[in-house]
Amino acid sequence: xxxxxxxEKYPVFDMTLPKAETSCASVDDIIAALKxxxxxxxxxxxxxxxxxxxxxTAIGGTIADTIxxxxxxxxxxGVMLPNPHVLAVRPRAIGVADMGDSFHxxxxxxxxxxxxxxxxxxxxxxxxxx
Numbered sequence: 488x489x490x491x492x493x494x495e496k497y498p499v500f501d502m503t504l505p506k507a508e509t510s511c512a513s514v515d516d517i518i519a520a521l522k523x524x525x526x527x528x529x530x531x532x533x534x535x536x537x538x539x540x541x542x543x544t545a546i547g548g549t550i551a552d553t554i555x556x557x558x559x560x561x562x563x564x565g566v567m568l569p570n571p572h573v574l575a576v577r578p579r580a581i582g583v584a585d586m587g588d589s590f591h592x593x594x595x596x597x598x599x600x601x602x603x604x605x606x607x608x609x610x611x612x613x614x615x616x617x
Contacts (some may be wrong), residue, residue: 488607498596500607505589509612514556515532517583517590517613524609525562531605534561553615556585564602573598581606 488502504517511517518536525533539555543550550557563578576598584591592610597603 488610489514499597500594500603500610502592503586504592504610504613508616509588509590510615511613514558514583514585514590517592518560519614521560521581521583521609524612525560525599528605529576530566532562532563532565534563536560539582554584555587556569557565557585564597564599564605567597579606581610 488499490500492603493499506512509517511520516577522533525531535538538557539559540550540554542548543557558584559580560574561578564577565577568574579594579597579602581592581594584593590612590613594610597606
């Protein structure tokens with residue numbers, strides 16, 4: 488995974504996953520694999536899956552020609568609520584885009600290092616073919 492700044496202010500982690508390197512054949516397969524990791528974690532709650540591609544298509548929005556499908560899986564680590572300000576950075580989401588010959592996974596850096604490491608591990612685990 489690589490880290491970059493989106494629009495010069497949002498710390499984002501990105502990973503390109505060639506389809507030849509994963510047993511997942513679709514965005515739905517990737518989302519299902521991530522949901523299994525979320526469901527197995529005792530401190531993470533699954534919230535929803537959002538079909539960003541379908542939504543943007545339905546409202547007549549613009550989608551890059553290279554994107555064949557795109558969904559977000561939304562969840563929350565929420566192990567503490569020390570003040571109302573942390574609500575601004577919750578819940579978490581991982582975006583998955585089908586780019587034809589690869590999947591592109593991305594997420595905004597969480598304010599908790601443990602969440603960052605877990606999300607990064609979930610994404611890297613998808614490269615399950617040698």
